[in-house]
Amino acid sequence: MSTVAPARSAGTPWLPYAVPRLCDRYSHLVVTAGLVLTCFSGWWPQVGVPVPLDRALLAVGLSARVCTLRYTGQRLQARPVHLILALCLAWATLSALSVGTFQREDFFALLDRLGVVTFLLFVLSPLVYNTKERRRLLARAFTAFAVYLGVVSIAQMLGPHALVWPRYILDPSVGIHFERARGPYLEAVANGLMLLFSGALAGVTVARDPSRAWRLLGVAAIGLSIAASVLTLTRAIWVGSVLAAVAVATTVPVVRRLAVPLAGLVAVMLALAYAALPGIHELLLARGSDQYSLWDRLNTNWAALRMIETHPLTGVGWHQSSARMSDFIRQGPTYPVTSATASLEVHNVFLSRLAELGIPGAALWIAGLAGAVVHALIRRPDHADGVAWRGALLAGSVAWGAAAMFGPVPYAQPNYLLWCMAGVVLGSYLASQYGEPRSERAAA
Secondary structure, three states: OOOOOOOOOOOOOHHHHHHHHHHHHHHHHHHHHHHHHHHHOOOHHHHOOOOOHHHHHHHHHHHHHHHOHHHHOEEEOOOHHHHHHHHHHHHHHHHHHHOOOOOHHHHHHHHHHHOHHHHHHHHHHHHHOOOHHHHHHHHHHHHHHHHHHHHHHHHHHHOOHHHOOOHHHHOOOOOOOOOOOOHHHOOHHHHHHHHHHHHHHHHHHHHHOOOHHHHHHHHHHHHHHHHHHHOOOOHHHHHHHHHHHHHHHHHOHHHHHOHHHHHHHHHHHHHHHHHHOOOHHHHHHHHHHOOHHHHHHHHHHHHHHHHHHHOOOOOOOOOOOOOOHHHHOOOOOOOOOOOOHHHOOOOOHHHHHHHHHHHHHHHHHHHHHHHHHHHHHHOOOOOOOHHHHHHHHHHHHHHHHHHHHHOOOOOHHHHHHHHHHHHHHHHHHOEEEOOOOHHHHHHO
16 A cells, blocks of 8 residues: 655645655654654653653654545545444543543553553554555564664673663662563563564564565574563563464464474573573572462452452443452462552453453453454455564464463553554555545546
């Protein structure tokens, strides 16, 4: 799907002609920059930036793309999934208003998790990344980002610490999971998810990029992502990475043919990580045998079921599971209630949606997720690099799904990418042109 800005006729003011043309030319760059810089979401003051630069760039880039529609001849296709997502967002907004806690934290959770930005990226990404060059830019950006995350994560755990930037990653008083590879997110699960998402997009670069240098960088990015994901010391990431690899290897023909050398690469990277990190054997055993987090998940998940039983239609209210957790916690028969349980969120995204939005609201969200992500995975791609993008989406969605079964997944960047990639894969199903470009119609 190509876009052509209309030719400026004689006597037409320069500014109304130039602005949409500039927006068409550069909006995808602005959106891509916003997606990459979302890694600093919530931590911008730590790098000396007083405003959330990522959100500003996404708002500007997406708005610019919308403003070019009448000039480029593109249009959005009205689909059932759009109505479902709109109803889901309306239900969650009413839920937040009804419990009287539509505060700053609840609002940003609505933006990032459910949410406003994720749905907008899904709807508009076919317009933003409507050519192979623009899709290639997005894949290249996250290939380079995978190298950055991999190097920073490995350097944090193994050294040299001079390679770790931003420096707040090395500050144990900021964030959590200081003993794990946590990246700029200061959270090991978010870092692990983005290593897997970025590694999947590096796979697109390896498969489709015409530049030999970028393909080699993509191979390096995949290797770094695999090694660094182990160093997150997070079971959900380990399970997700294995499931994602199996899913891609069994469904994508080119990966299936390369399964043996890829498995060898993974084994080499894991062996190097195991040999290079002193005490990693003990760390892996400690994480594998840690019972406290398992007890917390059992406690919060059972509490979520009690919330659903008590409030099946409305739930306890958007983003209220942690605030109401103490009302629904009960002593398990074979495991204790830990000191942290009473203030935790439900550690399963699907149970959390049911507990907070009720059965109707959760049904809308699940239907929207199926209409976007699952539909993108089963629909035949409509562009040449669609198979590679669908493989990357498969890897990312499997990893996201594994993390969603074991935690609340409140992280902006992987949520953004999941829905954005689904929109890219669906392509012309969500957006199309008004026939031939205006400039050609005018010439005729």
